[in-house]
Amino acid sequence: MSHQQKQTAYLRVADLIRQGIASGEYAQGDKLPSEHKLCQQYEISRITVRRALEILEQERLVLRRHGLGTFILERPVARQPVILGHEVDSSRSPLVFQVGQMHPEAASKQIAKEFQLPACMIVTIKRSGYREDQLVVYECIQILEEFVGKLKGYDFMMHNWLRRWQQLQMLPITHVAQQITAVPASVALASILEVEVGAPLLLERRFIQSDTNILARVVSYYPGESIRFDAVQQVNELQGNPASSSEEVAS
Structure with missing residues (x-):
């Protein structure tokens, strides 16, 4: 073997x-x-x-x-990225990922700009997440080439590849910025996600960051029926400052 x-x-x-x-x-x-x-x-x-x-x-x-x-200890869960880079648990069966090849390339001007660099080399990995044979998420992961280190393609079959990456590279990840918008399915995405062209998709963009660099960019597309959002507002009574958080759950 x-x-x-x-x-x-x-x-x-x-x-x-x-x-x-x-x-x-x-x-x-x-x-x-x-x-x-x-x-x-x-x-x-x-x-x-x-x-x-x-x-x-x-x-x-x-x-x-x-x-x-x-x-x-407990039932397994599907862990999905959420606001502020946290993770939440779903009682449903875990996602199974199919992963494409790791592809090194020069970033386009737009992607380099999102990394806040004039130019850069990145490694791109595309993966599809299935639950009970139903495709529920399509992701494009792009990592600055200098930070890929020991990551291999099969590491992205794991639910929490980010934790694996941190363990391998001892990365000083400080936070994850997240942007969420609704977009219509393009012809290409409609074909991948098996939805109609123009169908509503949830687009999630995450930027994994250290104190000094954006290390990786993750773009995820979810069909509308595969996502639910639960929002909870927490109030810090000691300091008198409200803090809010939102949770994303694949459903």
């Missing part, structure tokens, strides 16, 4: 276990089968099983206790 196949295998196994928790096969507090039994069940190596469990532990879905085993 090649290195890339091994990497893809642990993501696949993580998804299968995640789906098993979501379906009720594994309930909160249950103990997962041993690593040896998981190896036999999925016909993979112990290293692959351990990597899959590490991902689930990072997502706070399981707790691994040395000498005792791995236990379910």
Whole structure:
């Protein structure tokens, strides 16, 4: 088995276990089968099983206790980017992503301007997110080439590729700026998202930033029926300053 196949295998196994928790096969507090039994069940190596469990532990879905085993903490969730760069949980099944090739290129003048640079090299990744075989999001991720580092195409199959990126590169990400607008589907987007030309889409643009740079730009398109927004206003009574936040949930 090649290195890339091994990497893809642990993501696949993580998804299968995640789906098993979501379906009720594994309930909160249950103990997962041993690593040896998981190896036999999925016909993979112990290293692959351990990597899959590490991902689930990072997502706070399981707790691994040395000498005792791995236990379910909570149901898996679909994590979608939201206002102020937070994430919210949906009780529905997780998204499964299909990812295209990583493509290095010179940014157009418009995209370079959005990175607040006169010119730059970027790496573009396009991916489609499916839930129960229904396409619910199409994304174009563009990262400044100098910050891509060890990221590989299969890393974008993960729900939270941004956390993976931070772990690999030790990136000093300070905040994520987000813009949300409604747009009509172009001919190209209508074909990708399988909607009619002119159908309403939700366009989300995120700019992942450090103190000094815009590191990445993410453009996401959602068909109108796949998104719900919940807005909550919080009031800081101690300081007397209202603070509001909005939450986006794929539905």
